[in-house]
Amino acid sequence: MSERRQIALMLAPYVGGLAGLVVLPALVTFALAFSEYDLVRAPSFAGLENFRELAGDDIFRTALTNSLVFAAIAVPLRLAGALGLALLLHRRFTGVGAYRSASVLPTVIPDIAYGLVFLWLFNPLYGPVNLLLKWQGDSPTTTAWGVQPPQWLTHPNDARAAIIIMSLFTIGEGFVVLLVTRQGLPAELYELAALEDATAWGVFRRVTLPLMAPILLLLFARDTIFSLQWTFVPALIVTEGGPPPYATTYVPLFVYRNAFEYLRYGYAASATLVMFVLTALIVWLQWRIVRRWRKGFSVGG
Amino acid sequence: MSRIVLEGVRRRFGETTALDGVDLEARDGELLVVVGPSGCGKSTLLRCIAGLEAVDEGRVTIGDRDVTNVRPAARNVSMVFQSYALFPHLTVRENIAFGLIVREEPKAEVRARVAEASELVGVEALLERRPYELSGGERQRVALARALVRRPYAYLLDEPLSNLDAGTRVQMRTELKRLQREVGATMIHVTHDQVEALTLGDRIAVLDRGRVRQVGTPEDVYTQPRDRFVAEFLGTPAINILTPEQARPFGEIPAGSVLGVRPEHLRLGDGVPARVELVEVAGSDAYVFLDGGLVARVEAERRPAEGEELSISFAREAAFLFDAETGERLDR
Numbered sequence: 044m045s046e047r048r049q050i051a052l053m054l055a056p057y058v059g060g061l062a063g064l065v066v067l068p069a070l071v072t073f074a075l076a077f078s079e080y081d082l083v084r085a086p087s088f089a090g091l092e093n094f095r096e097l098a099g100d101d102i103f104r105t106a107l108t109n110s111l112v113f114a115a116i117a118v119p120l121r122l123a124g125a126l127g128l129a130l131l132l133h134r135r136f137t138g139v140g141a142y143r144s145a146s147v148l149p150t151v152i153p154d155i156a157y158g159l160v161f162l163w164l165f166n167p168l169y170g171p172v173n174l175l176l177k178w179q180g181d182s183p184t185t186t187a188w189g190v191q192p193p194q195w196l197t198h199p200n201d202a203r204a205a206i207i208i209m210s211l212f213t214i215g216e217g218f219v220v221l222l223v224t225r226q227g228l229p230a231e232l233y234e235l236a237a238l239e240d241a242t243a244w245g246v247f248r249r250v251t252l253p254l255m256a257p258i259l260l261l262l263f264a265r266d267t268i269f270s271l272q273w274t275f276v277p278a279l280i281v282t283e284g285g286p287p288p289y290a291t292t293y294v295p296l297f298v299y300r301n302a303f304e305y306l307r308y309g310y311a312a313s314a315t316l317v318m319f320v321l322t323a324l325i326v327w328l329q330w331r332i333v334r335r336w337r338k339g340f341s342v343g344g
Numbered sequence: 345m346s347r348i349v350l351e352g353v354r355r356r357f358g359e360t361t362a363l364d365g366v367d368l369e370a371r372d373g374e375l376l377v378v379v380g381p382s383g384c385g386k387s388t389l390l391r392c393i394a395g396l397e398a399v400d401e402g403r404v405t406i407g408d409r410d411v412t413n414v415r416p417a418a419r420n421v422s423m424v425f426q427s428y429a430l431f432p433h434l435t436v437r438e439n440i441a442f443g444l445i446v447r448e449e450p451k452a453e454v455r456a457r458v459a460e461a462s463e464l465v466g467v468e469a470l471l472e473r474r475p476y477e478l479s480g481g482e483r484q485r486v487a488l489a490r491a492l493v494r495r496p497y498a499y500l501l502d503e504p505l506s507n508l509d510a511g512t513r514v515q516m517r518t519e520l521k522r523l524q525r526e527v528g529a530t531m532i533h534v535t536h537d538q539v540e541a542l543t544l545g546d547r548i549a550v551l552d553r554g555r556v557r558q559v560g561t562p563e564d565v566y567t568q569p570r571d572r573f574v575a576e577f578l579g580t581p582a583i584n585i586l587t588p589e590q591a592r593p594f595g596e597i598p599a600g601s602v603l604g605v606r607p608e609h610l611r612l613g614d615g616v617p618a619r620v621e622l623v624e625v626a627g628s629d630a631y632v633f634l635d636g637g638l639v640a641r642v643e644a645e646r647r648p649a650e651g652e653e654l655s656i657s658f659a660r661e662a663a664f665l666f667d668a669e670t671g672e673r674l675d676r
Contacts, residue, residue, distance in 0.1 A: 229429065231425045231427055231429035232431060234394075234396050234416075234423070234425075234429070235423070235425070235429045235442075237396065237415075237416045237417060238394060238396075238416045238417060238421070238422070239417065239442060239446050239447070239494075240418075240443075240446060240447055241446040245446050249442075249446065250431065253431075253433040254431075254432070254433060256433075
């Protein structure tokens with residue numbers, strides 16, 4: 044067997060999977076975005092009608108805003124969290140293995156189980172989060188500092204905050220990447236900084252951050268894509284897209300409801316397409332900004 | 345005054361003892377070379393002086409000030425690392441200025457001192473480049489400039505030449521010596537390369553398994569080694585060691601001792617018969633390997649042919665007598 048054939052044969056399972064599970068559905072989605080289809084009647088061509096409807100759809104606009112606001116707040120916080128943990132835990136000390144495992148654990152729990160845990164944590168009556176907040180409160184419904192604790196599942200902004208808080212623990216992937224990156228930085232650079240009397244903040248700003256920047260930027264783009272999709276399970280299980288008016292309906296949930304509950308496959312596909320184009324645009328913009336920013340990196344700056 | 349004194353310095357890493365009671369002094373303005381085989385503790389020694397490594401026992405003094413428990417930055421020493429330790433994201437100028445910038449020196453002062461230091465090592469033309477655009481020798485110069493710019497009490501150099509190719513190494517060696525003379529600062533230079541130690545040092549200290557075996561001028565240490573380790577470590581090819589049986593044809597030595605004869609002290613021509621097994625020409629010199637395991641070093645033009653039968657001798661005064669057990673020199 045020639046080398047080419049061997050390579051082709053070894054690639055076949057992956058290429059087959061890619062074609063069947065990604066390329067084909069993507070093409071179907073693209074086609075459906077310009078059609079009307081309800082699983083019962085044959086799909087019919089609708090031109091740009093779906094997109095016209097999306098533009099005037101208040102629920103879609105809310106979902107899109109929710110998704111973008113979520114990503115804008117969650118991504119920097121998630122990266123900061125992963126970086127903070129990586130810098131805390133890159134040294135060897137007793138028990139560091141347990142801490143590292145604990146940092147990764149929430150990421151490997153199935154999404155549904157993770158969502159159910161938070162449904163319990165955020166429960167207004169018996170959830171540990173609010174029980175803790177109400178600890179030593181003046182009355183059974185107020186905190187020690189005299190205010191009502193957040194209504195995680197019933198108040199729009201509190202529910203949005205709840206979804207963001209949920210996302211801050213699934214940072215294991217970024218944590219592992221940044222941990223390895225930090226461990227790969229030469230010890231001499233830090234010893235030199237110690238000899239030059241650099242403060243902890245100075246070392247972070249002038250040594251660690253610039254040297255880790257390429258990886259951080261990669262994770263930034265990666266996490267943006269991830270975050271725009273991650274909201275689906277928590278919004279479905281914990282907040283069910285509410286509280287009204289559609290406070291935690293994000294684009295993935297919007298797509299899901301239209302497709303599988305209202306049987307509007309064409310409309311859902313067009314929303315997916317809008318989200319895809321928007322994601323690509325955001326990541327492209329990030330890279331452009333980032334490239335300029337990296338050029339400006341210098342010790343004096 | 346910027347002399348550096350170590351008194352009874354010990355440093356252990358778990359079961360292994362890296363420094364086993366080191367007493368050493370680098371005099372004010374001197375270039376002291378610490379030399380020894382890998383794992384002898386020489387890097388640990390330097391790191392203990394810099395404060396990057398704590399000492400378990402003993403005292404470190406820099407310029408008559410006890411710095412044993414002082415943090416690295418407050419010891420006011422500069423270090424040059426084997427890997428150069430240049431910041432890849434900074435230009436040469438920023439790399440050299442790093443220490444001044446983190447200490448928030450005024451900008452004009454930084455500019456002037458960077459210019460001065462870069463001129464001293466000849467990297468003025470490279471200031472706007474980044475480390476990846478430089479050759480090994482250029483990187484080493486930048487690392488030196490960064491050490492110089494701070495005007496510290498003392499310079500600590502950890503194998504600074506060992507990542508360079510042979511030609512650049514010899515050139516940088518000369519330059520390093522010139523630089524040290526010019527700046528007049530105390531410099532401790534660590535290396536495993538005995539040629540580098542012998543050619544560079546005002547004085548050299550030979551380190552073995554965490555102990556200082558001998559300190560002295562290169563000439564002293566080479567011609568009057570205190571023990572067998574020092575005699576065997578310095579010199580190319582290594583010194584010939586003769587047991588009493590091997591030495592007998594040349595003259596009796598006491599039982600329980602061995603005789604050390606440097607290859608350049610073996611004379612070919614008269615005395616004890618020997619056969620030439622192999623001849624290696626190393627430039628102007630040739631190494632003549634004889635049966636019985638002896639090596640002679642002669643001028644290349646006067647080398648014998650392989651297989652030649654000849655006779656050898658040496659002057660007894662030129663040889664060293666060591667204790668066979670302890671390696672201690674017996675005839676000093």
